[in-house]
Amino acid sequence: MSEEAIVSKDVPKVNTQYRRIQTPIPPPEAIPILETLYRDEPRSMRGQPQVIWDHAEGFQVSDRWGNTWLDWSSGVLVANAGHGRPEIADAVCKQAKSELLHNYCFPSEIRSRLVDKLAGLAPDPLEKVFLLTTGSETTECALKLARTWGKAKSGNRKIAMVSFEGAFHGRTLGAQMMGGIPALKEWIVNLDPDIVQVPFPDGFRCPDTSFDFFLKTLEEKGFGPDRIAGVISETYQGGSAAFWPEQYAKDMYEWCKEHDIVLIMDEVQAAFGRTGKFWGFEHYGFVPDLACCGKGITSGLPLSAVIGRADLMDQYPPGSMTSTHTGNPVCAAAALANLDILVKEKLWEKAAQVGEVLHAGLNDIKGRYPDIIGAVMGKGMVAGVHMVKPGGIEPNPALAKAVVDKCVEKGLLMFSPVGFQGATVKIAPPLVTPEDAVREGLEVLEEAIKEVK
Numbered sequence: 001m002s003e004e005a006i007v008s009k010d011v012p013k014v015n016t017q018y019r020r021i022q023t024p025i026p027p028p029e030a031i032p033i034l035e036t037l038y039r040d041e042p043r044s045m046r047g048q049p050q051v052i053w054d055h056a057e058g059f060q061v062s063d064r065w066g067n068t069w070l071d072w073s074s075g076v077l078v079a080n081a082g083h084g085r086p087e088i089a090d091a092v093c094k095q096a097k098s099e100l101l102h103n104y105c106f107p108s109e110i111r112s113r114l115v116d117k118l119a120g121l122a123p124d125p126l127e128k129v130f131l132l133t134t135g136s137e138t139t140e141c142a143l144k145l146a147r148t149w150g151k152a153k154s155g156n157r158k159i160a161m162v163s164f165e166g167a168f169h170g171r172t173l174g175a176q177m178m179g180g181i182p183a184l185k186e187w188i189v190n191l192d193p194d195i196v197q198v199p200f201p202d203g204f205r206c207p208d209t210s211f212d213f214f215l216k217t218l219e220e221k222g223f224g225p226d227r228i229a230g231v232i233s234e235t236y237q238g239g240s241a242a243f244w245p246e247q248y249a250k251d252m253y254e255w256c257k258e259h260d261i262v263l264i265m266d267e268v269q270a271a272f273g274r275t276g277k278f279w280g281f282e283h284y285g286f287v288p289d290l291a292c293c294g295k296g297i298t299s300g301l302p303l304s305a306v307i308g309r310a311d312l313m314d315q316y317p318p319g320s321m322t323s324t325h326t327g328n329p330v331c332a333a334a335a336l337a338n339l340d341i342l343v344k345e346k347l348w349e350k351a352a353q354v355g356e357v358l359h360a361g362l363n364d365i366k367g368r369y370p371d372i373i374g375a376v377m378g379k380g381m382v383a384g385v386h387m388v389k390p391g392g393i394e395p396n397p398a399l400a401k402a403v404v405d406k407c408v409e410k411g412l413l414m415f416s417p418v419g420f421q422g423a424t425v426k427i428a429p430p431l432v433t434p435e436d437a438v439r440e441g442l443e444v445l446e447e448a449i450k451e452v453k
């Protein structure tokens with residue numbers, strides 16, 4: 001299944017408890033839909049497996065030609081509470097029928113309920129909540145808040161932002177400048193000289209995971225703490241599923257406190273139970289100054305949030321930090337219903353338990369294919385399987401793509417590989433996925449690796 005071709009491929013039929021593949025992939029009847037999308041959308045929208053989403057429920061996604069996939073994507077780490085949860089759909093319908101579809105920044109009860117709920121779920125000192133629509137807007141907003149804070153504190157000297165190589169914070173200008181993937185920002189030309197990246201201590205591509213290495217890199221690049229307004233990092237890197245080592249996180253927190261540097265955790269992927277804790281940063285034993293949230297906050301509708309320290313969040317006067325769709329009532333209803341499910345079903349605990357099965361299984365597979373799997377990373381219900389050229393750590397994007405495509409043919413849905421040179425097979429099942437379905441997915445993944453290696 002290449003990125004460009006629209007060709008149905010005959011694949012063996014599959015029929016198990018969780019997967020059903022009955023037609024060529026994509027089904028011949030689906031070709032006009034793909035042709036329309038290819039004609040009317042930019043080329044950049046292609047690249048995902050050609051599964052035509054028709055309905056999705058719990059931890060499965062189906063097309064309308066009788067094929068059902070076990071989902072290891074959650075869309076793109078969105079459907080934490082499961083796809084199409086009736087509680088969320090009902091809340092959305094009820095709100096849509098209530099005659100309030102929009103409220104801008106005018107006060108509304110539903111927005112008050114959502115910000116109160118999020119402020120209540122977030123640990124101190126994360127007290128204030130600013131609702132937005134996309135993850136990129138939250139990282140842009142965090143950049144603005146950290147810099148405004150640093151500037152005001154230092155007579156314009158403390159303006160630099162530190163972020164990480166390999167990081168992804170979204171596709172808008174500031175978010176891309178903080179991102180650590182050079183190819184994504186070539187178009188910007190005039191990069192902000194006060195936004196700097198340092199290596200992410202993943203222990204694989206960057207073997208030195210000491211905090212001293214962080215300090216040394218900054219010094220070499222000419223950034224002392226007196227110039228730095230903020231540090232932003234994904235709680236785990238989306239491209240690899242790597243976390244900071246525990247000691248590194250502890251040292252980072254202390255260092256930021258010591259130098260009055262705003263510590264920002266981009267929790268867009270990590271929050272709402274994904275990693276086996278409600279908030280991803282709980283793995284680090286600290287609370288950041290700002291948390292950027294999105295994706296799993298609703299399990300389906302577009303809504304995001306910056307949650308932060310009151311003194312940081314209150315820097316801008318009335319009317320000057322707003323958004324047209326802030327706390328859209330229908331999206332807010334989805335978020336409230338989703339948060340209720342997450343809390344009631346303690347889905348972060350379930351993610352931790354079932355995640356152990358997932359990670360043990362992935363590590364077993366790595367043990368059987370040590371030559372081509374360089375590393376398995378992640379926690380809870382997120383994992384990155386790093387495919388490499390035999391015997392080394394050189395990334396193997398072709399193999400990663402072949403594995404994902406083969407899994408899709410067998411009824412296990414993943415999005416296309418991500419991360420360094422596109423060689424990471426990323427796994428992110430909905431948190432409601434039962435253990436036996438995870439085991440079935442692991443078998444499929446291993447079969448796929450065996451067949452395409």
Ligand SMILES: Cc1ncc(COP(=O)(O)O)c(C=O)c1O
Pocket residue numbers: 133134135136137139168169170171234238266267268269294295
């Ligand atoms: C960690 C992280 N931050 C920010 C974003 C950007 O979110 P959005 O695509 O909603 O703008 C993403 C999206 O994948 C992400 O994974």
